[in-house]
Amino acid sequence: MQHVLPDERGHYGEFGGKFVPETLMTALEELEAAYARYKDDPKFKTELEFYQRTYIGRPTLLYFAEQLTKHYGKAKIYLKREDLCHGGAHKINNTIGQALLAKRMGKKRIIAETGAGQHGVASATAAALFEFECQVYMGEEDTRRQSLNVFRMNLLGTEVIPVTSGTRTLKDAMNEAIRDWVTNVETTHYMIGSVAGPHPYPMMVRDFQRIIGDETREQMLKIEGRMPDYIIACVGGGSNAMGIFYPFVGTGVKLIGIEPAGYGLDTGRHGAPLTKGDKGVLHGSLSYLLQDEYGQILPAHSISAGLDYPGVGPEHSYFKDNGLAEYSSITDKEALAAFQLLSKKEGILPALESAHAVAYLEKMIDKTSKDDIIVINLSGRGDKDVQVVADALGVRL
C-alpha cells in the first residue's frame, strides 16, 4: 500500500490542515511552494546529504543490543542510534533541512519554540552554522529548569526569550513563536521542531526525519537480510517516530508509538493525546489533543520534557485511526526503570524520551520469539537527563 498523504490541502484524512491566522497563510503558501520546489532539486538534495553526512554524522548506527537481547532472551533487539547525531538527538535532522530551505527562501532570521531545550539547541546549532539570526521562545518555567540549555543556546549565538504567558511551558512557547511569526513573517522563518503545526510542517519535518527509517531499512536488510518485525519509538510531537515509521508504512512491519503516561493514564497527569485525548485544533492543525469539554487545552505531564506536550502530529492521529500504527503508553516510573536497564546492560544512557520506547519491551517482548527482530529508535542520549533521573530516584548530587 502506498501512503500518499497529506492531500493538497495538507490533510491526513480529517486531520492536519492549516488553522492559523490569515496573516500567516501567504507565508505557509510560500513555504509550501519553496519546499515543493527544492525537495527534489538535485542541488538541494546534494547539499542536505552533504550536511547529514559531514556535520550530523549520518548514517547513524543500527546497533545490535546483544546484552539487552540476552537479558530478555526473546526477540533480537536493535537500537537506531540517533543519540550519536551531532548535538545528541534526532532533532538536528530537521533543523539542518529547514535551515537550508530558509536560506534559499532568503530569510535572515529563524525563530523556534522549545520545551526542555533540545529543539532550541538544534535550531541554534543550525542557525550558527548557516549564519542566521536566531531567537528561541521557551517557557519561563523551562528556562529556569533548563538553564544549562539556555546558556548552550546563548553560546551558539541564539537569544532565548522567556515566555511568561499561560502555563509558561512548551505549548505557550509555541503560541508565542507563532505570534512572533505573525509579526515578522516577511523576514523570518519559523522552525517548528516536530511533525506538528500547520501544513506543510508535519509533512516537511516528516520528510527531513524519514532518513532515520530509510537508513534503518537499508541497514537491517544488510545486517539481517530481512525487514524487522517491530519498530518502537516514543511520541512527543511525533517526529522521531514518524521519521523511523514512515518508510515502513504498509510493509507489514508493526509500528508502535509510545506516548508518555506520566503519573498514570488515570491520574490525568500524562501526555498521551492519542491514547486519552480528543480531536481538536492546536497550533495550526487538527489532531488528537488533551483538552476539556470546552476545548481549553489541558497541560501535559511527563518526566521527559521532550514528550511533555498536549498535542501530537496529525499524521499520527491518522495512523492511529486507520490502523497504520499502534500507540501505547509508558509511565514515568517505567521509563526510569528502562533508563537504568539500558545504561547498565549496554553502557548507553538513553534520553528519557527514548527510554519510553525501551520500556515498552517489558510489555511486548514476551509475545515475541528468538526469531523476531525489534528496532527501537534511540532518539537521543540521556546525558541531558542525568539530573532529572537522580532527582526522581532520590539521589542527592
Place this chain on the structure above:
Amino acid sequence: MQHVLPDERGHYGEFGGKFVPETLMTALEELEAAYARYKDDPKFKTELEFYQRTYIGRPTLLYFAEQLTKHYGKAKIYLKREDLCHGGAHKINNTIGQALLAKRMGKKRIIAETGAGQHGVASATAAALFEFECQVYMGEEDTRRQSLNVFRMNLLGTEVIPVTSGTRTLKDAMNEAIRDWVTNVETTHYMIGSVAGPHPYPMMVRDFQRIIGDETREQMLKIEGRMPDYIIACVGGGSNAMGIFYPFVGTGVKLIGIEPAGYGLDTGRHGAPLTKGDKGVLHGSLSYLLQDEYGQILPAHSISAGLDYPGVGPEHSYFKDNGLAEYSSITDKEALAAFQLLSKKEGILPALESAHAVAYLEKMIDKTSKDDIIVINLSGRGDKDVQVVADALGVRL
C-alpha cells in the same frame, strides 16, 4: 623515518619504563605478553574493529570547518570529530580496547582512575558492555565538583570510590588505583586512561588511540588528495594527541601539542610539564612533570579538568626532546574564547580540553596561507563543560 619505540624495556630514549612496586611487575609482564599476543591477532582485531564501528561509531568525521576557515581567512581548517564518539570523547577508543584485552586475560574486575569523570565514564561504559565489575577512583574534591558524572558511572553499574588522600584530585586517584591494583592484581585489570603509567600502557593506549590518526590520514587523502600541513591537539596525559600524531610522525606534517597554561605559565598555576616541568618519575614512568626541587609533585591547574595533571605521557617527552612534535600552551582565558568562537561559528561546542587546541589557531594561523591545511583534533564535546564556562564567564545559571 620509521618510529619504532618503545624499546623492549618500554623506554622512549630516556623516558618511559616501569617504575612500580615489585608486586605489579609480574602483572605488567603478563599484560605486555597478552597485548603482544593479541594486538596482531586477527580475531582480536576483528572484534575491536567491530566495536569501533558498531558501538563507538567509528570512523568519526573529518569535518571541514568552513565558517571558522572563513573567519580567519587563512589555512583550511578541518576538525577530527572525536566528540561524536559514543560517550562524547576519544576516551572510549582506549577503554573498549583494554576491555577486550582484559576479557581475554580472564580478568573479572576493572579499576580506573578519573579526574573530571571522562575516563571514568568511558571505563564504566566498557565495563557495562562487557559485564565487568568496575570500580573507579576519583578524588573526593572531584566527586563533589562532578557529581553528575559520579551518578552517570553509577547508572552504568560502576562504583565510584572517593579518594581522600593528598590533593584529592586526579593524581591521588591514580595513586589509589595503583594501590588497589597492588592489592588485587590477580583478578583485576587496571584501565589507565591516557598514554601515561608504566610500560606497556603508554604504548598500548597509543595503539588503541592511533585509529584517530589513521582515519584522519585516510580521510584527508580522500578529501584533499594530500597530507595536512599541521595537526593540533591538546595534551593532558597525551592520548588524543598521540592518537592523532602517531601515524604522521616523520612524514613532515607539523605536529603541535597544546598544554594547559592555566592562569599563565608564570603564575605557577598551570598544567604544562613539557613546557615548564622537569624530568622525573610519576605513576610508573619517567617523563616531564611538575615538581619541586626535592621531587615532590606539584598540583596542576587547568580550567579543563581533563588537562589538569602534573605529568604527561613519556612518548611526548621523547617527541619534544627529539623534535618529532612541538609543544606550546594556551591559558584558561584563551581556551574559553576559543570555546565560544567555535560554538558561534560552527554550532559545535568543543570540550574545554579540545578548545585549547582550537585556541592555538590564534597564535599560528597568521603564518599560514590559504593553501595550507590544518587538522585540529576535537577530542570531545563541550556539553560537560557548559556549567564551568558559565561560571568562568560570570553567567549565573
Place this chain on the structure above:
Amino acid sequence: MVVTKLNRIDEIFKQLRATKRSALMPYLMAGYPDIEASLSLLISVAEAGADLIEFGIPYSDPLADGPTIQAASEVALTTGVNTDIAFDLVKKAREKIETPIAVMTYYNAIYRYGLERFAGNAAESGVDGVICPDLPPEEASPWSEAAAQYGLANIMFAAPTSTNERLKKIAHMSRGFIYCVSLTGVTGARTNLPSNLTDFIGRVRKVTDKPLAVGFGISQPEQAKQVADIADGVIIGSALVSLIGADRETCTDAAAAYISKIREAMDS
C-alpha cells in the same frame, strides 16, 4: 431550525452606510474582569454608542492575541466562565440591548463544542456572528455552513499579507463584514496606524463591496477617526480591555466614557 430574520449585523451596516457613518465596534471579554461585570459592560458599552460588540470567549491558547488580551483571558478563565456561560450572558444582555453581537473565539472552542451545537446555541442566545482568528478560508467551510444554517454571520479575516487572490476568496466567504487586520502582528494597542493601511483597505475594496472593519492596534480617538474615514467599522480591542482591567470598580463607567469619546471623534 433555520433562522430567517435579517441578521442584526447586516442591518446595522445597511443603516450606517445609509448615513455614511462608520461602525464603532468595541471588544469585550466574557468573564472579564468577572462574569457579572462583563454583562454590565455589554450593556453600558452598547448604550454609550457601540454599533456592534465583539464578545470574546476566553481561550487557553490565544495565539493571535497580544499580551493584554492574553492576560485578560487568563483572568477570565479563573472565574469559571465558559462557552455556555458566555452565551447566557448574551441572552441576558438581549433583555436590554439590540446591538449586534459577534462572538470571538478560537476554532478549537467551536470544534470541540460541536459545530452545529455551537451555532445553534449561539443563535438562540442572540448572537449574530462569529469571529474566529485561526480559521482561514481553506478550513472554514464546515463551520461556515453550520453558521449559515443558524443565520449566524461567519466573519472572516483579511490581512495585509493576503494576496489579491486570497482576498477574493475571503470576501466571497465572509458574512456580515470582513475583519481587516491593520498590520502583520497580534492584537494590542499601538500608538500609530500602519502607513500602508489605506493601500491595504483599497486592495480589499477592489474585490468586494461588503463592509470592512479594521482592527488590531487602534486605541486613540484620532486613530479611530482616521480609520473611520476609510473603513466601515473601527474595532477597539486591547485598549478597552486594558482600561477595564485598570480599575474593576469603575470599569463600567470608564468603558462607557471611553466609547463615547471615540464615538465623538469618529462622528466629528
Place this chain on the structure above:
Amino acid sequence: MVVTKLNRIDEIFKQLRATKRSALMPYLMAGYPDIEASLSLLISVAEAGADLIEFGIPYSDPLADGPTIQAASEVALTTGVNTDIAFDLVKKAREKIETPIAVMTYYNAIYRYGLERFAGNAAESGVDGVICPDLPPEEASPWSEAAAQYGLANIMFAAPTSTNERLKKIAHMSRGFIYCVSLTGVTGARTNLPSNLTDFIGRVRKVTDKPLAVGFGISQPEQAKQVADIADGVIIGSALVSLIGADRETCTDAAAAYISKIREAMDS
C-alpha cells in the same frame, strides 16, 4: 669518594646470624610527628632494641603506602621536612647511635635530587642503605651503581607475585638484605599474617642466602615472633607510625615501650 668500610647493615646481619636472632626493623618517618620528635624517636627506638631503622623521607605521592603512612607523610610534609633535613637528622642521630639506618623514599625524590648527589649526601650523613619501593630491578641499575659507589646498600623488594626468575634477579641485585613484601598490597597494619608467607619466604631462600626481611602488615608481638622464626628481619611500619601519631607528647616513650615489647616477643 668511595667508602670502603664495611656497611653497618651487613655487619648487623652477620652478628645476628651468628646468634641466630632476627633483626627488629622499625620504620620511622622524618618530620613525623614533627622534625625534632623524629630525631628523638630515632634515638629512643634504637635504644629500645631496634637492629635497623628504616627512616622514611615523606613523599607527596606514596603509592606503595596504605592510609597510615599516607596520612603521616602529609603531616610530615607540612613541617617543611625535606631530603636535606632528613639527612641532617640522621647525621645528628649518628652522634648518639650506631644502629644501621636505611632511608626509604620514592624514586622521584632520588632522581630529582640527583643520583650521585643523593648517594653521596646520604652516605656522608651516616645513612647505610636506601629502600625505594617503586624501583624494580629493570630500572634500578643507575641508582644501584650510584649507591654502590658510596657504599650504600640498595635494598630491593621481593613480592609474592614475583616469579622465581624475578626473585633471582632481585636477589642478585639487592644489597644489605631483601625486603620481602608479606602480601600483595600496600603498607598498613593487619591482624593476620598471610597464610602463604612461609612458602613465599621459602621460594626466596631457594635463590639466595642474603638476609630476608619481611614487611607490610606486621603489628602484633606474636606476628613478629612468627616472622622472626622464618625470616632474618621483621619490619614494623604502620603500627609504629600510628602509635606515634596517637599522642605526640608521649610518643617517644610509647614507641620505645612498643619496640621493647616486640623485641621481647621475638627473643622469647
